[in-house]
Amino acid sequence: MDIKRKKPFTLMHCYVEFSKYPKWQTRELETSVKKQKKTIDASPGIATNDPADASLVRTDATSASTDALEHEKRPDGVKKEKLRRGKADDSACKLSLETVCAQKQEKDELKEAARNVRYAQQFELRKEKIALKKKEDARNERDDAHKQFELDERIMLMDTSAEWRCFYTHEPKHKRAQPTGSAAVTIFHFTPNLGYSTRTRGTLRAEREADRNSPETRSSHTGRERDPDQSPAAATSGAEMKEKGGSRAAVDERYAQWKSLIPVLYDWFANHNLVWPSLSCRWGPQFEQATYKNRQRLYLSEQTDGSVPNTLVIANCEVVKPRVAAAEHISQFNEEARSPFVKKYKTIIHPGEVNRIRELPQDSRIIATHTDSPDVLIWDVEAQPNRHAVLGATDSRPDLILRGHEENAEFALAMCPAEPYVLSGGKDKSVVWWSIQDHISGLGDSSKSETSPGASGSKHSKTANEKDSPKVDPRGVFHGHDSTVEDVQFCPSSAQEFCSVGDDACLILWDARTGTSPAVKVEKAHGGDVHCVDWNLHDVNYILTGSADNSVRMWDRRNLGPGGGAGSPIHKFEGHKAAVLCVQWSPDKASVFGSSAEDGFLNVWDHDKVGKKKNPNSPGGLFFQHAGHRDKIVDFHWNSSDPWTIVSVSDDGESTGGGGTLQIWRMSDLIYRPEDEVLSELENFKSHLASCTPRA
Numbered sequence: 001m002d003i004k005r006k007k008p009f010t011l012m013h014c015y016v017e018f019s020k021y022p023k024w025q026t027r028e029l030e031t032s033v034k035k036q037k038k039t040i041d042a043s044p045g046i047a048t049n050d051p052a053d054a055s056l057v058r059t060d061a062t063s064a065s066t067d068a069l070e071h072e073k074r075p076d077g078v079k080k081e082k083l084r085r086g087k088a089d090d091s092a093c094k095l096s097l098e099t100v101c102a103q104k105q106e107k108d109e110l111k112e113a114a115r116n117v118r119y120a121q122q123f124e125l126r127k128e129k130i131a132l133k134k135k136e137d138a139r140n141e142r143d144d145a146h147k148q149f150e151l152d153e154r155i156m157l158m159d160t161s162a163e164w165r166c167f168y169t170h171e172p173k174h175k176r177a178q179p180t181g182s183a184a185v186t187i188f189h190f191t192p193n194l195g196y197s198t199r200t201r202g203t204l205r206a207e208r209e210a211d212r213n214s215p216e217t218r219s220s221h222t223g224r225e226r227d228p229d230q231s232p233a234a235a236t237s238g239a240e241m242k243e244k245g246g247s248r249a250a251v252d253e254r255y256a257q258w259k260s261l262i263p264v265l266y267d268w269f270a271n272h273n274l275v276w277p278s279l280s281c282r283w284g285p286q287f288e289q290a291t292y293k294n295r296q297r298l299y300l301s302e303q304t305d306g307s308v309p310n311t312l313v314i315a316n317c318e319v320v321k322p323r324v325a326a327a328e329h330i331s332q333f334n335e336e337a338r339s340p341f342v343k344k345y346k347t348i349i350h351p352g353e354v355n356r357i358r359e360l361p362q363d364s365r366i367i368a369t370h371t372d373s374p375d376v377l378i379w380d381v382e383a384q385p386n387r388h389a390v391l392g393a394t395d396s397r398p399d400l401i402l403r404g405h406e407e408n409a410e411f412a413l414a415m416c417p418a419e420p421y422v423l424s425g426g427k428d429k430s431v432v433w434w435s436i437q438d439h440i441s442g443l444g445d446s447s448k449s450e451t452s453p454g455a456s457g458s459k460h461s462k463t464a465n466e467k468d469s470p471k472v473d474p475r476g477v478f479h480g481h482d483s484t485v486e487d488v489q490f491c492p493s494s495a496q497e498f499c500s501v502g503d504d505a506c507l508i509l510w511d512a513r514t515g516t517s518p519a520v521k522v523e524k525a526h527g528g529d530v531h532c533v534d535w536n537l538h539d540v541n542y543i544l545t546g547s548a549d550n551s552v553r554m555w556d557r558r559n560l561g562p563g564g565g566a567g568s569p570i571h572k573f574e575g576h577k578a579a580v581l582c583v584q585w586s587p588d589k590a591s592v593f594g595s596s597a598e599d600g601f602l603n604v605w606d607h608d609k610v611g612k613k614k615n616p617n618s619p620g621g622l623f624f625q626h627a628g629h630r631d632k633i634v635d636f637h638w639n640s641s642d643p644w645t646i647v648s649v650s651d652d653g654e655s656t657g658g659g660g661t662l663q664i665w666r667m668s669d670l671i672y673r674p675e676d677e678v679l680s681e682l683e684n685f686k687s688h689l690a691s692c693t694p695r696a
Contacts, residue, residue, distance in 0.1 A: 409425060486530060488500045576599050
């Protein structure tokens with residue numbers, strides 16, 4: 001029987017059929033009539049309708065098909081429903097996979113977009129939080145500054161004078177005899193392990209006097225040491241001050257009146273009670289600027305009684321900016337307390353008393369000191385190690401020693417503003433000039449070495465002390481004075497020109513380019529010993545001198561010619577009642593200068609105001625008088641980094657129950673500003689008050 005051959009099977013058909021029915025060749029055929037009529041080629045020309053035979057035939061046919069599957073043709077009309085379903089399922093499977101992939105990609109894109117939106121929102125929230133944090137920090141900083149000022153003033157009112165006294169005194173306070181006498185003021189005193197006890201101010205004075213007169217204490221440890229042949233006016237200046245100033249009660253009354261005027265006279269004021277007397281104070285570099293105050297180094301000397309070494313103190317000073325401090329804060333302070341604005345930063349054990357400190361203008365970390373010796377000591381204060389001043393501690397080693405004097409050089413000291421030059425005067429009646437150019441690079445560069453030569457001064461290192469500090473010989477020694485040279489000063493515009501004054505009452509101008517003889521010598525420049533001299537920073541023609549004759553004189557060097565014109569000052573300022581110890585031009589205004597004296601006053605002058613609106617009750621040119629010290633003011637210094645700010649130090653330990661008083665102050669700008677500006681500001685203030693007054 002002829003069998004129509006249909007479309008042959010392919011390899012894929014067999015694969016799908018085998019994968020779906022791996023044992024299809026053994027299954028029983030369907031007994032339906034339709035399938036029984038369909039014949040399957042078991043072999044060419046053979047057909048059967050018997051199910052059993054058909055099964056065998058189909059098995060043989062399948063075997064034959066697998067042998068030559070590509071060459072076999074499937075009979076016509078034979079279609080596999082299952083094969084079609086398998087192909088349809090495979091296509092559907094492929095379609096669904098592409099759909100799933102597309103959907104997953106779309107979902108990922110949506111998630112990424114949502115994530116980006118969320119990140120952007122978080123970023124904006126973070127920016128808002130940062131801005132709010134900055135505002136909050138600024139508000140907190142203002143609040144903290146206000147609280148700090150209140151805390152500082154409360155600390156200033158605390159009495160800490162007993163702390164150092166108990167440290168250096170072995171005898172308990174309660175065992176000392178209480179002097180009898182009138183004591184107008186009573187203070188609270190804290191004694192360790194005893195609690196608070198009331199002690200009079202007179203008690204402190206008596207104890208201070210007992211300490212001074214004790215066998216271990218030197219008979220005199222403050223003030224200038226004069227030659228035996230010095231003038232009687234200089235030798236008795238302290239007695240004259242007490243005679244002219246009246247009794248101690250009069251001095252205290254004057255001080256009380258001044259203290260009541262602090263809110264009116266001062267923009268800012270700080271009072272610091274010293275442990276030991278100090279003969280010199282200088283401003284160092286400014287190292288930090290804050291919103292309401294600046295931080296700056298301050299150099300001080302400590303002249304002890306021998307129970308502990310003499311020291312050079314480097315302190316950190318907080319200088320409040322103008323128009324920040326409240327009036328009630330600056331006026332409420334305790335004279336016998338430490339100031340919170342002055343904190344000790346480093347201590348250098350100085351070989352001998354520190355009589356004078358001067359800083360190098362090019363690098364104020366480099367300072368020079370005078371002591372009771374012929375040498376000048378140079379220090380790099382930042383490289384020097386911090387020392388603990390205890391009895392028996394070895395001296396710190398200076399970074400450089402300048403030699404050249406034949407006798408002690410105690411006070412006359414200056415450093416050049418143009419070059420690293422040093423001037424000194426001494427008892428050998430000479431002026432010595434050095435250059436530290438060969439050593440200044442090593443002094444100011446702390447990166448080259450971690451420690452300076454002074455680091456070997458530790459008490460734990462004995463062999464290092466055996467090494468001497470580098471020494472420098474002078475460039476020139478100038479002779480022209482007939483007595484001790486008291487002060488020297490460089491010309492601000494020339495490193496080769498300088499001047500000097502001495503106990504011979506002479507003012508001498510020198511020029512190193514013309515030799516070692518005086519260029520100009522003013523005989524009898526004053527009626528007594530000349531203690532101090534300063535050269536104007538803004539106009540180099542003007543020179544100031546201060547003397548034991550209680551006067552300050554202003555000189556024009558253009559009038560000090562070698563031919564007979566010398567000896568005539570252009571102005572005489574007579575406002576002090578005792579010997580003038582220090583004069584200095586202001587760095588803020590060319591015509592302004594200050595002078596301090598043994599009468600306890602620091603006067604601020606303006607020579608442009610001489611002869612203008614003369615007040616019969618005040619000397620010509622005097623426009624401010626600082627009366628915060630109750631004994632001689634031994635030194636003061638204008639602050640070049642903070643306009644119109646002055647630091648001054650006095651030897652009034654008997655009045656304050658300590659070693660002396662250090663004061664930092666700035667007068668109100670209403671005092672020195674032009675009159676029209678002040679009146680305009682006051683008029684605006686008056687209008688403001690009128691607008692704030694409630695109307696009836």
